[in-house]
Amino acid sequence: MAVRSFHVSLRNITNVQFRINKESLKLLHGMWSKDGGFVPPEVIEPMSRVEWASESSGAGTGTEGQVEYLSSSGSLAIHWNNPFVGSNDLNVVPPKGHTFVSTDISGDDARVEITLTPIV
16 A cells, blocks of 8 residues: 555536646656556536546655646646645646536545536
8 A cells, every 4th residue: 555645536517628748747756546446537527427537656755746637618737746744736728618516635645536627
């Protein structure tokens, strides 16, 4: 079991389809989770839920990554960090005309649910 991990669950409850920009998918620290066996998907369909996870890859390390998706409404950028020392961090920049809510990101095994919605 990894010392630190970050599991992201993203619900897209919009009518917007997001396509991944491959050049913006970066795992800065750690590795993609073997237990989850998944990386951010190529496409996030409207009214769907996707998941990915990363974890530390050695003693005294954490995990950090970022991904950017593109759509007709603009980009969706997500950055997560669960360092070995210090506080966890999540930064979500939704596309124009959208907002999001997320759950708590504390703990060594951080699990967050991000819900993307249109601004009404």
